Amino acid sequence: MIARVLAAELAAHIGERVRVAGWVHRGRELKSVTFVVVRDRSGLAQVVTSGPAPAEETVVEVTGLVTANPKAPGGAELTSPVVTVLGEAVVPPPFDLYRPTVSATLPTILDHAPVALRHxxxxxxxxxxxxxxxxxxxxxxxxxxxxxxxxxxxxxxxxxxxxxxxxxxxxxxxxxxxxxxxxxxxxxxxxxxxxxxxxxxxxxxxxxxxxxxxxxxxxxxxxxxxxxxxxxxxxxxxxxxxxxxxxxxxxxxxxxxxxxxxxxxxxxxxxxxxxxxxxxxxxxxxxxxxxxxxxxxxxxxxxxxxxxxxxxxxxxxxxxxxxxxxxxxxxxxxxxxxxxxxxxxxxxxxxxxxxxxxxxxxxxxxxxxxxxxxxxxxxxxxxxxxxxxxxxxxxxxxxxxxxxxxxxxxxx
Amino acid sequence: MIARVLAAELAAHIGERVRVAGWVHRGRELKSVTFVVVRDRSGLAQVVTSGPAPAEETVVEVTGLVTANPKAPGGAELTSPVVTVLGEAVVPPPFDLYRPTVSATLPTILDHAPVALRHxxxxxxxxxxxxxxxxxxxxxxxxxxxxxxxxxxxxxxxxxxxxxxxxxxxxxxxxxxxxxxxxxxxxxxxxxxxxxxxxxxxxxxxxxxxxxxxxxxxxxxxxxxxxxxxxxxxxxxxxxxxxxxxxxxxxxxxxxxxxxxxxxxxxxxxxxxxxxxxxxxxxxxxxxxxxxxxxxxxxxxxxxxxxxxxxxxxxxxxxxxxxxxxxxxxxxxxxxxxxxxxxxxxxxxxxxxxxxxxxxxxxxxxxxxxxxxxxxxxxxxxxxxxxxxxxxxxxxxxxxxxxxxxxxxxxx
CATH class of the missing domain: 3.30.930.10 (Bira Bifunctional Protein; Domain 2)
Structure with missing residues (x-):
């Protein structure tokens, strides 16, 4: 098994195939490419793939090639990925966790703390x-x-x-x-x-x-x-x-x-x-x-x-x-x-x-x-x-x- | 005010006048001399004095001359002391805290925990x-x-x-x-x-x-x-x-x-x-x-x-x-x-x-x-x-x- 690499460490592994794991922070399906941003405890890692993105907050494991990209978080992204779902999100989060600022009110955050605090x-x-x-x-x-x-x-x-x-x-x-x-x-x-x-x-x-x-x-x-x-x-x-x-x-x-x-x-x-x-x-x-x-x-x-x-x-x-x-x-x-x-x-x-x-x-x-x-x-x-x-x-x-x-x- | 020295540090101060503070662990009145052993969080310090010893568990501050004595705990003792009572013990402890082994039963220890645990x-x-x-x-x-x-x-x-x-x-x-x-x-x-x-x-x-x-x-x-x-x-x-x-x-x-x-x-x-x-x-x-x-x-x-x-x-x-x-x-x-x-x-x-x-x-x-x-x-x-x-x-x-x-x- 390839040892897990944290998102924040990705740039130190350019040219290697590594495994990252975390939550689907955001999925963006463009015409010819899909960007899946994976969130772990250290930060965010961008995965370049194709086809539909898993639902946000789904837990995935991704093995892929670390490739330099100045526009990606941390200056590197994963290409040629194999994405495995570890835990499905069957309900959408109460508000968008991927937005930089928190849009939810305090009662919403408190009512849904286990998910909201992932922001x-x-x-x-x-x-x-x-x-x-x-x-x-x-x-x-x-x-x-x-x-x-x-x-x-x-x-x-x-x-x-x-x-x-x-x-x-x-x-x-x-x-x-x-x-x-x-x-x-x-x-x-x-x-x-x-x-x-x-x-x-x-x-x-x-x-x-x-x-x-x-x-x-x-x-x-x-x-x-x-x-x-x-x-x-x-x-x-x-x-x-x-x-x-x-x-x-x-x-x-x-x-x-x-x-x-x-x-x-x-x-x-x-x-x-x-x-x-x-x-x-x-x-x-x-x-x-x-x-x-x-x-x-x-x-x-x-x-x-x-x-x-x-x-x-x-x-x-x-x-x-x-x-x-x-x-x-x-x-x-x-x-x-x-x-x-x-x-x-x-x-x-x-x-x-x-x-x-x-x-x-x-x-x-x-x-x-x-x-x-x-x-x-x-x-x-x-x-x-x-x-x-x-x-x-x-x-x-x-x-x-x-x-x-x-x-x-x-x-x- | 002379800074406080811990009992365990006494031997490093031979020849100096220092202040120690702690509990009267044991007092022994001999014919011509009284030994007062003071307990603090670091250990025991022997004080050589005269006259009656304070009641055991009384809190005292002692300034005195640190003098080498291989028989004293840590190899040093306080001589020519000035002893000041900071807090009187008005009731004797439930058992002798100065004995190396604990003589009390578990219920006695638990009933008197704040004092017993000083052992x-x-x-x-x-x-x-x-x-x-x-x-x-x-x-x-x-x-x-x-x-x-x-x-x-x-x-x-x-x-x-x-x-x-x-x-x-x-x-x-x-x-x-x-x-x-x-x-x-x-x-x-x-x-x-x-x-x-x-x-x-x-x-x-x-x-x-x-x-x-x-x-x-x-x-x-x-x-x-x-x-x-x-x-x-x-x-x-x-x-x-x-x-x-x-x-x-x-x-x-x-x-x-x-x-x-x-x-x-x-x-x-x-x-x-x-x-x-x-x-x-x-x-x-x-x-x-x-x-x-x-x-x-x-x-x-x-x-x-x-x-x-x-x-x-x-x-x-x-x-x-x-x-x-x-x-x-x-x-x-x-x-x-x-x-x-x-x-x-x-x-x-x-x-x-x-x-x-x-x-x-x-x-x-x-x-x-x-x-x-x-x-x-x-x-x-x-x-x-x-x-x-x-x-x-x-x-x-x-x-x-x-x-x-x-x-x-x-x-x-």
Whole structure:
């Protein structure tokens, strides 16, 4: 059997008979000749043949002579071909996959994802996402982190209480984990530095362009920090690794050596002297624009979010306990990452829960971790689909999710 | 601030004052001197001090003079130290973490996982697991695979029907995915070669040493194969990558260039001329032992499993449709991997469902994939926790799971 050659490698084989395989991207029957463009994971290969072309999206194997042709994709084409059908397309695709731009609407794309994502421009988004995750891991592996895999089924809906999916767990009530927060903190006690790439679940009752019921969270948690600024430095390192991993495939962004940072209280002044405890999406866009203008940066840290809007495990700002040692990272107008320093002393956890009027019993196994000696630590979570959406500047997070799950969508 | 030095690096800093940080692994108060052994992610550092030692598992930062001492771990110790407590241990650990062997029972370890796993011998298992996953990814990245992230919430419990967890999904009934099978096949149509590392969920009603309600599945699916033997070659490549990634940390196993293989029908003869349609755990142990004896291999492929025991999407064996183009990989007596060639033609899927008396409507979005042209393809799924358990030769899969979930266990 002649070994398979990828479309992108064709020009290196001029004068040889080779085998390519892929999908019929386009067939064009002219008077005396038929052009069949075959698409594989590397690109397109033109086959010069005669007679009728197979239906688009039919899977074929083609052996032929590689012949130079400056007008063909990659400068070479296959002539004198023998075409074998491996898998017939019995239904036409929902829109023309061969056109350079995608003509379909988002609902059409999502309803027909397995076929629609074959379009090279749509497929590329997920190659960029995969490269980003590889860059994230490489960056964190490089600073001594250990990758972990934690339970997605948990006994109590403790972290935020709302927006959790309930499960029937062998006749008991359980929940889908909204984040690996408690587990990754516990594992700082074992490995010091950990990360996890995995699904998290939010029963988001809102139908927006930036929320999903399941998304991929790139979580990290780091021990022996001085404060949240060490976490921000690790995050900057991770983001730089992600950008480096997609370099050459996506224009920009530049990751400043030191990402500009503004305290929440300062941000309130910029926003017209307000005194809110959170930022609205419009505020995030305003601040992002400000950072671009004032600092030439597409990234902006907003630090010191009010404790009132942060979870109980958040470390308060020393000397100013209305605020916290936490941050969000804004990227091109959107909150991309949330993170910060956590409490690490058992007594501080008990006090924090008491202050919020919550019972420590509900958090027993979590609190146990801190009774056994924990270092100062903190971490962050990057939403992968948000990252890719902002990186590629597409409007809806569903455009960077293979099979989105939301209030209305549970298939395909 | 003096930059932190890891315990394992101490000997490279003799004569310098450095800062180490970690957990009080052990304190020993002698008449005139106190030894405090500090544990960090790299190893142990001995601190020579006086007076009472902090409670074990207290987190400390120690600055001191690095002094050569052949009796200390790594050949160096810290003298003239200043010890600062960063996080107090207010409860003693459930068993002595400083003893070389683990004295606790498995239930004690699991109940107190966040503390118990700090024991270096227990922690090491998960470092081995993390390295294995990195090796898996590296091997598959090297042959042009794309990493994907697929939904864990699905609309129907189609793949096997049984053992699924139900979810309340915005008032609708949904299920936790038992595998990414349908999604990874669909994505062969987009990327040709894909893998996913993620959680899968099985509502296993049995309490065994080798089943969990959630485990980490290393899934791959490869397009443009000739048959299942190409999938076996990719699996061998992945396993070799995993072994390479843990080399030097775990003895063996050797991965033969060609892993020995036995057809299911032949295996039945070896097992005494039986005519069953599946292998029992004892059969797997017998065959594994046979492969070790006859082929000097700790790995054995069993191919051709009867169609009756394989899912409807399995490709039958050409010319012998009682059997299938599928395989299991046995490793040290246990089924570690299941895989095979899948059907790829739309008509074949319709026929397979009809033969099993199942309605195509239940599989609509899955079947759509094959109506749009799919190449011959196949794949496999490796259970990470099983892999690590067999690699380290521990008896129970819970010993290689950070926080196991099973019939009885939902915390910590």
């Amino acid at each position: 090279p421009a749509l497929r590329a988004r997920f190659e960029i996402a995969a490269a980003s995750v590889a860059g994230f891991r490489r960056a964190l592996d490089g600073i001594g982190c250990t990758e972990i895999h934690t339970p997605k089924i948990v006994a109590s809906a403790t972290e935020s209480g709302a927006n959790v999916f309930g499960i029937d767990y062998f006749g008991r009530r359980a929940f889908l984990a909204q984040s690996p927060q408690f587990f990754k903190q516990a594992m700082v006690g074992v490995f010091e530095r950990v990360y996890e790439v995995g699904p998290v679940f939010r029963a988001e009752p809102h139908d927006t362009a930036r929320h999903l019921a399941q998304y991929t969270s790139l979580d990290a948690e780091i021990g022996f920090i001085a404060d949240h600024r060490d976490v921000m430095a690790v995050l900057r390192h991770a983001i730089a690794g992600m950008v480096e991993a997609v370099a050459g495939r996506v224009p920009g962004p530049e990751v400043p050596v030191e990402i500009p940072s503004i305290h929440f209280a300062e941000a309130q002044k910029l926003l017209g002297g307000r005194d809110e405890i959170d930022l609205a999406p419009a505020d995030e866009r305003f601040l992002s624009e400000w950072a671009r203008r004032e600092h030439g940066s597409e990234f902006l840290f907003v630090t010191g979010y009010p404790m009132a809007k942060r979870p109980f495990y958040t470390h308060p700002e020393p000397g100013n306990p209305r605020y916290s040692n936490s941050f969000d990272l804004l990227f091109r107008g959107l909150e991309l990452v949330t993170g910060g320093q956590r409490l690490h002393r058992h007594a501080d956890y008990l006090a924090a829960l008491a202050e919020r009027g919550e019972s420590p019993e509900a958090y027993q196994s979590y609190l146990d971790v801190f009774a056994h000696g924990m270092p100062p630590h903190g971490g962050f979570a990057i939403g992968l689909e948000r990252w890719t959406a902002r990186l590629l500047e597409v409007a809806n997070i569903r455009q960077t999710t293979l099979f989105p799950r939301d209030l209305h969508r549970l298939t395909p | 270096p011998a227990l922690r090491a298992r998960f470092e081995i697991a993390a390295a294995s996953v990195a090796g898996f990814r590296r091997a598959l990245d090297g042959i042009g695979c794309t990493e994907i992230h697929t939904p864990k919430i699905v609309a129907s419990a189609t793949e096997s029907g049984a053992n699924v967890f139900g979810i309340d999904y915005f008032g609708r009934r949904a299920f936790l995915a038992q595998s990414p099978q349908f999604f990874k096949q669909a994505m062969v149509g987009v990327f040709e070669r894909v893998y996913e590392v993620g959680p899968v969920f099985r509502a296993e009603p049995h309490d065994t040493a080798r089943h969990l309600a959630q485990y980490t599945s290393l899934d791959a699916e490869i397009g443009f194969i000739a048959d299942h033997r190409d999938v076996m070659a990719v699996l061998r490549h992945a396993i070799a990558g995993m072994v390479e990634a843990v080399a030097g940390r775990v003895p063996g196993p050797e991965v033969p260039v060609e892993i020995p293989s036995i057809h299911f029908a032949e295996a039945q003869k070896l097992l005494g001329g039986r005519d069953e349609i599946d292998l029992a755990p004892a059969d797997e142990r017998f065959l594994s032992e046979w492969a070790r004896r006859e082929h000097g291999s700790e790995f054995l492929f069993v191919t051709g499993y009867p169609m009756a025991k394989r899912p409807f999407y399995t490709h039958p064996e050409p010319g012998n449709p009682r059997y299938s183009n599928s395989f299991d990989l046995l490793f040290r007596g246990l089924e570690l991997v299941t895989g095979g060639q899948r059907l790829h033609r739309h008509a074949d899927y319709l026929a397979a469902l009809a033969e099993r008396g199942e309605s195509p409507e239940a599989y609509q979005s899955y079947l759509d994939v094959f109506a749009h042209g799919m190449p011959p393809h196949g794949g496999f799924a490796i259970g990470l926790e099983r892999w690590t358990a067999r690699l380290l030769e521990v008896a129970n899969i819970r010993q290689t799971t950070l926080f196991p979930r099973d019939l009885h266990r939902l915390t910590p």
